[in-house]
Amino acid sequence: xxxxxxxxxxxxxxxxxxxxxxxxxxxxxxxxxxxxxxxxxxxxxxxxxxxxxxxxxxxxxxxxxxxxxxxxxxxxxxxxxxxxxxxxxxxxxxxxxxxxxxxxxxxxxxxxxxxxxxxxxxxxxxxxxxxxxxxxxxxxxxx
Amino acid sequence: xxxxxxxxxxxxxxxxxxxxxxxxxxxxxxxxxxxxxxxxxxxxxxxxxxxxxxxxxxxxxxxxxxxxxxxxxxxxxxxxxxxxxxxxxxxxxxxxxxxxxxxxxxxxxxxxxxxxxxxxxxxxxxxxxxxxxxxxxxxxxxxxxxxxxxxxxxxxxxxxxxxxxxxxxxxxxxxxxxxxxxxxxxxxxxxxxxxxxxxxxxxxxxxxxxxxxxxxxxxxxxxxxxxxxxxxxxxxxxxxxxxxxxxxxxxxxxxxxxxxxxxxxxxxxxxxxxxxxxxxxxxxxxxxxxxxxxxxxxxxxxxxxxxxxxxxxxxxxxxxxxxxxxxxxxxxxxxxxxxxxxxxxxxxxxxxxx
Numbered sequence: 222x223x224x225x226x227x228x229x230x231x232x233x234x235x236x237x238x239x240x241x242x243x244x245x246x247x248x249x250x251x252x253x254x255x256x257x258x259x260x261x262x263x264x265x266x267x268x269x270x271x272x273x274x275x276x277x278x279x280x281x282x283x284x285x286x287x288x289x290x291x292x293x294x295x296x297x298x299x300x301x302x303x304x305x306x307x308x309x310x311x312x313x314x315x316x317x318x319x320x321x322x323x324x325x326x327x328x329x330x331x332x333x334x335x336x337x338x339x340x341x342x343x344x345x346x347x348x349x350x351x352x353x354x355x356x357x358x359x360x361x362x363x364x
Numbered sequence: 365x366x367x368x369x370x371x372x373x374x375x376x377x378x379x380x381x382x383x384x385x386x387x388x389x390x391x392x393x394x395x396x397x398x399x400x401x402x403x404x405x406x407x408x409x410x411x412x413x414x415x416x417x418x419x420x421x422x423x424x425x426x427x428x429x430x431x432x433x434x435x436x437x438x439x440x441x442x443x444x445x446x447x448x449x450x451x452x453x454x455x456x457x458x459x460x461x462x463x464x465x466x467x468x469x470x471x472x473x474x475x476x477x478x479x480x481x482x483x484x485x486x487x488x489x490x491x492x493x494x495x496x497x498x499x500x501x502x503x504x505x506x507x508x509x510x511x512x513x514x515x516x517x518x519x520x521x522x523x524x525x526x527x528x529x530x531x532x533x534x535x536x537x538x539x540x541x542x543x544x545x546x547x548x549x550x551x552x553x554x555x556x557x558x559x560x561x562x563x564x565x566x567x568x569x570x571x572x573x574x575x576x577x578x579x580x581x582x583x584x585x586x587x588x589x590x591x592x593x594x595x596x597x598x599x600x601x602x603x604x605x606x607x608x609x610x611x612x613x614x615x616x617x618x619x620x621x622x623x624x625x626x627x628x629x630x631x632x633x634x635x636x637x638x639x640x641x642x643x644x645x646x647x648x649x650x651x652x653x654x655x656x657x658x659x660x661x662x663x664x665x666x667x668x669x670x671x672x673x674x675x676x677x678x679x680x681x682x683x684x685x686x687x688x689x690x691x692x693x694x695x696x697x698x699x700x701x702x703x704x705x706x707x708x709x710x711x712x713x714x715x716x717x718x
Contacts, residue, residue, distance in 0.1 A: 296710060
């Protein structure tokens, strides 16, 4: 804890994905044998709108090096408009995280069920980015 | 808008008339207790004494909207309060915490307020009301207005059903902004004429001064700064209780998951090596700032309520303003405007996501 060298550590990333798209995309990436770093722990939600920003805050404060969310492309929500509401919440949360320099550790994507390749590539790029940022300043802290 | 110019006696008559003529069933308005000013709930018009000397008093005790939050009664409640308090009431109407038809919102002009302690202590210097020149003069003597007032852009009465604007020579102008407000004024049998209370130039000047002051406040910028800022927090949650727009019946931080004790805390400590006590300072405040992010009216009641004197104005109003800016939303400006989290546009905010 805290003594890892920047750029040379395995980040812990918590991911929240929508059941109807990105979760299926992750499945597709798996069945089509796409390789991507295994440092994300994915939690399945039923919709973008289910992402309570508290989930993200709690993950970050408990020492996740990165948190990502991924849902259906706007306009393609399984529940018609869940991701429109979710998008506003994510934007508000990101604005708050920006004030403390934590917004780089929170990623949000739109990945549909057919985009297995995009999911694998996104995970690769994300892993690199978080590695570059180094371990989260919150992990070693007594909070 | 239709309105009338009143002297202090007429104003007293008008407020009494609201009760006597049955326009409202009760009134929530300030009253004086010695040098101090606090709110009262009036049923009997005779209890209203020289209101002109008290409704403009630059003292902030509690946000009046918080006092009537969740009153789901059929009786009509009139509230005489400052713009931030009425704006909070309007947000509460939108949040369905009170009924639009059962409140008559009466907004008075404000120039900035002192904490009730400072006001009572320096009553001899401050007096019954202040203007911007007087505030500057007192500032020189070390009597300063609350920080949340210094960064407030909406000091002039411009929301609610009725506004009471300060005029020349101790007179006030009372005007109706909504149909309900105008009806109330006509019931009082005042001779109404067209009034122009836009005061655009004055509003612009106040907003510019407030913005300039906001820029001088220290920025948090990092987790370390936030940690230090909240180090003294005892998680008493008084800021939540005094916040007019924090309205959940059952707060997450009163539930076992949000308020871990005993074995739960030990598990957390084992997971992380050590945890801070009392637990959840950052989690509590960061969650709360998100919860009030679109509805915070910046009244500063949280800072006044903090027993540890944490300058919460530099946290809540400052951060929520940035969120409100991305939605171009001013809380309490318009009762018909939907809350940002209950509305959406199909094509928006993509630049705010990454």
